[in-house]
Amino acid sequence: MTRAACALLVLLGVAAVYAASRLAFGSARAPETGFFPTLIALALVLFSGLALAERPENPAPLERGGGGRLWVVTGATAAYGVLIQPAGFLICTAALLLLLLRGIGRLPWTASVVAALGASIATYGLFTRLGMPLPAGVLPI
């Protein structure tokens, strides 16, 4: 896993060198837009290459089902980012909190529903009062 991470960084560095090469480099006398990014991208390739050559440390194994829970939470939060504008803060937040409380935290249904709705409404009320415009979405509020 550590080796894969280092290799990924090397690839990212190479891609950055390529992307930076399409910007104007200039010269030492008159450095242009691509001057600094090119040097930094090369440094990224060098250091992640050196890290790749090191003896890797093995990360601790995950608990059974841990990987699945991780991706469910990540996917749901990313979906929240996509849906918050059209569906609105209240609906998205309540749904996500319900998933976290009931689906991940295994709390009872009633407590999860009450907490999810209560926290969403309270947060909406607090932050809109503080002047942060949270999207209303489909709800007529």
Next chain:
Amino acid sequence: MGVWESLALGFSVSLTPANLAYCFAGVLLGTLVGVLPGLGSAATIALLLPVTYKMPPTSALIMLAGIWYGSMYGGSTTSILLRVPGESASVMTCIDGFEMARRGRAGAALGIAAFGSFIAGTLGLVGLMLLAPPLAEFALDFGPPEYFALTALGLTLVSFLGTSSAPKALAMAALGLLLGTVGLDPVRSEARFTFGVLSLQSGIDLIPMVMGLFGFSQVLHLVARPLVAEAVAQAPRGFLALLPNRQEWRDAAPAIGRGSLVGFLVGILPGAGGTISSFVAYAIEKRLSRHPERFGRGAIEGVAAPESANNSATASGFIPLLTLGLPANVVMALMLGAFMLHGITPGPTLLAQKPDMFWGLITSMFVGNVMLLVLNLPLIGVFAKVTRMPAAYLVPVIVLACLVGAYGVNNNPFDILVMVGFGVFGYYAERTGFSLAPLVLAFVLGPLMETSLRQSLILSQGGFDIFVTRPISAVLLAVAFLMLVTPLVRRLARRQAAGRIAPKTGS
């Protein structure tokens, strides 16, 4: 302005009812955050940055600073009672603190942690007060080459202190610098690495990034491997149970003094901060002790030294930020973000232009330290209960704070996706041994480093000698170079020595 006038000005700012309330809110929140394993001070400050938009700048800074040093106090509670460090700077406190608790001296351990933190925090502030003004004056002469050298040294130090692998840390620093170049070029305003995404034109925002790296990544850690905090030591009951006895005071007093000094000196270094200072203070104390065998078995010096060091380091960590405009650690990078949100650039001119803010912030820390002592001693039992908050409740709280915080920066859902992306990245980076501190610091320092490099080269008409002919930048770069080269030379020497021994043993 003399020291007393400066202090009077500072206290006139920090003792206003509003600022006292912000200070109290900061230290209380900081203590709670320090007590709760899974939510660090960096994440909390990141979460609260958007909330500070509408606050007066000095009040915002007072509250955010309170969260930081408050978390150092709170971190010791879980270390001593549960052997779970609430903050990384409290790791060393677990060793002897928990042993003391198991032997029925939890009260004395918590008490000495609180008293030591208070004394060290106060001494650190005196140092900050005395050192910051002359350093700010000295830094007024800095030009682009000095700033470039300073950022280069800062990044080198961050990469070598507190990380197990220098190449990994340097790779993260390079990645941080690269991420800092996304958006418009600071000199020519040309778009770089935006790939046609309009939201990237203004660059990656620090707040969603840090919330992802430190907040959402913790959520992923919690759901992937739920944290079971089990109370294994009894919290002390009553104030008197927190008072160390005479012998314990005698043993702890020199450790508090040395821990304060070590913490102050180490805290100034970029990347070192509370964690390294507590490790160094513990190691020094063990080496100086006449009975080193007591360490690890409940020596009170093993609690006093690291707790004093991490609090003293908190105060001295402000020196590079307030005098040079350079953050020494991730929390200071966020404080820099807080300054900038209010249109203020910290640095050598801050003291001259905003003395009320400068001294108000410093004196608020004196006030906050007193509040923490008063707050911590009677409420330790309550904080001990907070440590048992199950992950099932903690996860939704952190997620909600991350979402509102990330969205609130620009009211742009794209920032939520940025936060999630960096959360996943931070989770895997930590699991594979990559430190996040060099990435964040490089991201913050990147624009200054690039601008000063390009300005220096234009000034010298392309000559790199500008960095070595000016004494300050030459010294700073020499130190950075030595830091980079020394481990390589050492490794080569070790390999050669091993090569010489191997044939002999072989024959």
